[in-house]
Amino acid sequence: MKQSITLDYTLPEGCLQPHFEALRRGEALASKCGACGHVAFPARVLCADCGSDALGWVTLPGTARVSCRTGGAEKGVALVRFDGADAMSTVALKNPEIAGETGKLSVPENSEAGLWLLLDTVTAKGDGNV
Amino acid sequence: MLNDVKIAGGAMTPFNRRKDGSSFRDWSRTAVSGALKDASLEPRDIDMLVVASESDFFTLQLNPAALLADECGLFGVAAQRAEGGGASGHVAFHAGVAALAGGMAKRVLVLGVEPSASHLKGADVGALYALSFDAWTDGMTGVDATSLYALSAQMFMQRTGAKHADFAQIAVRNRQNAGLNPYAHLPLDVSIDDVVSSTLVAAPYHRLDCSPLSDGAAALILARAKDLPQNGQTRASVKGLGNSTDRVRLGERSDPGYFAGKREASRRAFSMAGVEVTDIGLAEVYDSYSGAQLQALEALGLVEDVVAAERSGMFAADGAMPVNLSGGLLGQGAPVGATGVAQVIAAALQLEGRYWGLRPAKAARFALVDTHGGIATLNTVSILEAP
């Protein structure tokens, strides 16, 4: 038998709504622990380090350095550390054809979920970013 | 802690991509009747059913435990469904042991089933599997399982010096091990060159480094010795269980290349079993990807230097600790809910000296079974003892 279902979800983001709203604007809104100062990006509802729920918001510059990456020219995924964050993040690469080691948080297309990173284009000398 | 819980019998269907028009209900019936026959029991002897199935998206059947109890002739049993991502089958096994240990049941049938291959297109299955991670930050971004495993493997390689050739050797050996397993999905005779020249999916992983999507079912029966024919004296016993979670987001782990949750699950299982690492004579380990087998063996604490041990041949059939003689997920296949159940069956039958596939050069007294969901996010370890 054949069966096809189209499921159209609406997912409330709860306590993390400010984080996801910021992502859709291309802004890196992280959670910061009021007890130990740990900065989490993507944001968390509980501190990953000490478990405290006394979290506030802090805006990061959105720049990141790539630790390792995989995938091909069409699709890329990387583990990166956003400047100001205390842990790494997994991101989808917006321009995986680029071999850059740094990048900036990017507005996702079509309000997609998650973190998208636009890699910086390395200059011919390989010693800077444009 | 555990007193005399036996694996009374087990059976599985072939793991493969079904093209014969049979349904997951058919496979379930085959596995259940096979397990009952193997245990010399009747359906009426079973008082509890635990069904492992990762996702209703695969079966398109909610409340599957009630349906499968009905379809398999286990009328009126207590029934539940257990789930833990890729570890669902092994989690169901633990749930069955817990029900026995807690006096809630006398004879438990654990049934794992999944139509992971034939029901949906591969890309749709991949999109569903991606929801095994933090769906909001990873799965919905299109960050897929292979990419996350690849990133973790890269970190493991950086720390340990493991090379892709080490991973490829595992991809080759597990397929060769599967060659004697009549139920295996991929009993392939491939070379390291074949692995390296297969399509690059996500570096370091090539197509042949990845386990397949499979259809199939596996079932086993648990009971105390006193509740079994001949007191189950020819059957393996359950000695220790351990389960532990790790941080869901890969980036939040202190070393994304180390399976810390598996380390803890293993420690708990050894502690309950009261045995030492050196007592383990063989292992069935969760090799969703070739490199993940090495990462698992490292975290399980079975050896000091896992890369050196791999290169020394320790994990081959004639090595000191044969691993995945069934072929593992890479060779035997991976119908998710059935995977962990089949791993336990393989280990138990090896200990009983009646395994249908490749056997170790030296009979083992204790065997370890390891399964996980996510990327070693939910980890399940069991230690079994020979009769």
Ligand SMILES: [Zn+2]
């Ligand atoms: Zn804190």
